[in-house]
Amino acid sequence: MTTTFWTIQSLQAWAVPWLQQRGIESPRLDCDLLLAEALGVERLALFLDPKRPVAGTELATFKQFMQRRARREPVAYILRRRQFWRHEFLVTSDVLIPRPETELLVETVLDFFPQSSPLTILEVGVGSGALLCSLLLEYPEALGVGIDLSAAALRVAEENGRRLGCWPRMTLWQGDLLAPLSSGQYQGHFSVIVANLPYIAAEELQSLQPEVVQWEPRLALEGGTDGLAVIRRLPGAACPLLAEGGLLALEIGATQGDQVAEMLRDTGLQEVMLRLDYGRLPRLVSGRRI
Structure with missing residues (x-):
């Protein structure tokens, strides 16, 4: 033998x-x-x-x-890590795997605010914490708040904050969108609000790769019938939380730019802009409270 x-x-x-x-x-x-x-x-x-x-x-x-x-388990889940922006993050099947397109949210904030700015940053749907931690590491004087409906996701975000040394400047709350901030004390509080909310239409979800459909959390993917069920709830509630000059920036699906831009304008935000991803598709909408 x-x-x-x-x-x-x-x-x-x-x-x-x-x-x-x-x-x-x-x-x-x-x-x-x-x-x-x-x-x-x-x-x-x-x-x-x-x-x-x-x-x-x-x-x-x-x-x-x-x-x-x-x-068809994603490599990131097998390795339990994923590179995002300048750092490596813990990822588990409780969180969406960070994508390069989401780095546009970091770039957009950097375009608007000097890195010495003492920002107050809110991420809605914080997931792994990759976006919030990346922003806090780019802005050493900033404080960050992350909200997520999933307790398991919040544990991953906390672990990433601790690993990367930004945990002392992070606060995490469990809740649906902005529900944890409903007391009124956060009116005009945040310099930056960012979100990569679910934006895939329910019927489109099954056409995606098995790595996505079978393994990534549906809660972080599906945006209802038109993909906008979650996103449309955010701008009106987020706008009052922005400080003067504050920025709201949202990742979106490639066909949703005009609709989401109109949502931001309807809340009174100014300087509403679309930003293209690396494939030249609309991927981000931003607006400012002036």
Whole structure:
């Protein structure tokens, strides 16, 4: 009876077509990320030492990762981390995986306010905390509040705040949209309100990749019949919470720009603008309280 001797190179040669046959869109990248994690090395090490033997425990871990990926579990959930903006964040299946498009919200705030500004920042639907933490790390004098309906998501956001050192400047509340701020004491309080709320129409959801539909929290994805059921509840309630000169910025679906821009104008916000994502599609609407 012979025993197969595995190296990095031979595992890659087996794993890449194996993933491809199972419908994985980026089999080489996913293979390398999971193999590097199983070996406890940086991805570059795979290229520098392709003939390195893979030990039994490492092989077992890698094969477990491969089975999970074959079930279309996202790589970010398997690794329990995702890069966003300038930092790495803990992610679990309790939170939406941070996307590059959401970095536009960070860029937009940076365009409006100097980094020395002592901002008060509110994120509605804070999820993993990637956006709020990124803003707090760009604005060392800022304070941040995050709200989420999910207690599990808030635990992830807290852990990320603690890991990155911005937890002392963060406050997290559980609740539906702005319900935790309904007392009236926060009128005119926030310099910045940002949100990446659910904006996918219910009937469109099933057409998305299995990684999204089967694994990411539906609460963070589905925006009702037209995708705007959650978003349309926010501008009118958020506007009174903005300080003079304050900014409201929302991530949106690619076809929702005109509708959401009109919502912001209807609340009295000025300088309403659409911003395009890296694919040249409308992805963000912002307005200011002047």
